[in-house]
Amino acid sequence: MENAWLIPLFPLLSFLVLLLFGKRLKEASAYVGILLTLASLVFSVIVLVARLTDATFKAEADWLQIGDLQLTVGFEVNQLNALMLVIVSLVSFLVHTYSKGYMHGDERFPVFYAYLGLFTFAMLGLVLSPNLLQTYIFWELVGVGSFLLIGFYFNKESAKAAAKKAFIMTRIGDVGLLIGMILLFWQTGSFEYDEIFASVHAGEVSGTMITLTSILIFIGAVGKSGQFPLHTWLPDAMEGPTPVSALIHAATMVAAGVYLVATMFPLFAASDTAMSTVAIVGAFTAIFAATIGLTQTDIKRVLAYSTVSQLGYMMLALGAAGYVAGVFHLMTHAFFKALLFLAAGSVIHAVHTQDIEKMGGLWKKLSFTAPLFLIGTLAISGVPLFSGFFSKDEILIAAWANGNYVLFWLAVIAAFFTAFYMFRLFFMVFAGKERSDMKKVHESPFTMTGPMIVLGILAVVSGYVNTPWFGTFLGDWLVDGNEALGHGHIEGPAWIMIVATVVSLAGIYLAYLMYSKKTLARDWFTSRAPTLYSIVVNKYFIDEIYNSTFVYATKAVSLFLRFIELFLVEGLVKSVTGIVKGLGKTGSKLQSGQVQTYSTVAFVGLAVLLIIFALTGGYF
Amino acid sequence: MNGVPVSAYLALALILFCIGLYGALTKRNTIIVLISIELMLNAVNINLITFSKMGIAPSITGQIFAVFVIAVAAAEVAVGIAILLALYRNRKTVNIDEMNELKH
16 A cells, blocks of 8 residues: 555556657557556556555655645545545546557557546546545546546537637636635644544634535536536546546546545535535435436436436535445446447447437347447446446435435436436437448447446446445445544435335336337427427526626627727827837938948037037037 | 238138049949048048148158158059959959948
8 A cells, every 4th residue: 555656647648658659659659558557557456455454544645834734745645545546447447448449540649648647647546635635636637647638639610619618617616725824824834634634623714604614615626527507518528539538528537526525525424404404405416417417318428417417426425424325326337328429439439429319229130239338228227236326325324314305306307307318318329220320330449348347247246335235335445434424334224215216217117108119299298398308408507697698798898808908008108109219210310321321420419519619619 | 921811721622532432432433432431531632731830740751751652652552453353253243232242
């Protein structure tokens, strides 16, 4: 564990090597990236195994001395960090492998791998950080990595816009995080997590201040994790290459917000207001994004909205004091959502379109991708025995046990929607008759199916580390030695599990009726409530509202400032330069090159001097 | 010779100098300008000699100085005409208005 700091350095090395030699390595740069992330993965697994038995390890070095203030950098390996390390490095390694097939033939292939390395470095650094300041640094680096990767196809106008949108939207959240961080530092005099929690625990920080700082930090998490109202960037971020969506916008970066709340959990737990804010925002986002997911027709956008919705679940869990449930769902979601994205990428790779209306009957043609996609779909829908079932169940129990019955039922309805739209997606893509315009469909190469198989296995089995049947190993381990995080397992009524199962199966059955068997007309609902449908299909007009308020207002202000700049500032500058220029021009006219003019001036001058001399008698 | 007053010599020198100055400043032909400069130099020579003969302290210095001026003027004209010829060969003109290249 002493060498855990090496883990982020491998991807950084990959980034630097590819930056310097990428052009020469061409497609061989994939091997550099894959090997170095494999090294990270191996180290992460070693660290996780070591952490299973050993105590938390923390090492720090001095960085800056400002007056009495000592800023440190270092790394910490606690349970959550160790788990996140493995998740991040595993998904990153698989995505590196997958991209070798997916990005094959792209002329900026080495650059893509370099960016992946940078992002992985930042993400691993983020989860190792022992203090807020270091977290913030890596937090921003992660944002940069995401920006670069979303805008990878920068000659596409929409990709450029999406990259900018993602960066700006998350920056809005980051402002909250920064202010919260500074307030916390002001109150406790430290950026260290341990010291902050200790002083919160000792009651040195007032209740209002705890609420305020935790909500500000939560705003940062809202931006990064695509929670309402800052969620609009995440679906647009699907402009990036699909492996990037799997890595960043499903498994790792968007989970950083959840991770941050989980890390700061003792702070949040000290304030009921903050906790219920987190829970309400989470539950609302879960159902809100799920309804949008029902209507989208772009395969990646459906997955994006489902990511937003699932992240809402995690936030709900954390807000309902279900620390274990939130982290558990974070882990299972990372696996099955990465699987879904990679499978979706494989579908896109095969049919060259993202519109599910144009797909259909791909089950036989994509004999690897289709079953794997089905596994992911079953897992996210919460079908029993798959990983998503256990983690979602934990969340529902946590919500119920916390007494948030409204939020509990919202989460149940969202689970129904999730099952419905995921199977709608599945049936529309894979079931039905084969399309005549989809003749040349071929299965993806092994570099792409291999990672999907690994994730498929994990999407099934990763739930069994924490089940009510075989023991809550993960939960007990996560909260071990830290009573502030709550209990490893929350007892809930048994009927919750049954309700969750019934709801998800009902969603699947409805999707089956509508999209596969077609006994129920597809527009059964839309024709009955056209207004509601048009609101939902337009994503509640959130983008339009933002455009006509914030964007418009900002544009108006900047236009006004531009006029000030143009006329006031520039006018001043222009007049100054104008005067100088005029003087210069007059001066240069004197230097005409005409010798006779010069000598005339000289003589006239001499004459004038002589006259003055004569008149004043030499006293001048 | 004694009947001629000093002021007459000086007036002659003044008139010569002014004619030379006028020519040097206004004529466009460079040769005329050179000649005008010679006129001015000779006006100076007359002044020098006048004062050497009829000044407050008459001495031979003024006359020697005048001889020097004549020698230097001869050299100057030689150089001047040589430059002018070179210019003329290149530019096919002796118009002084067009010789303004040195300002750059």
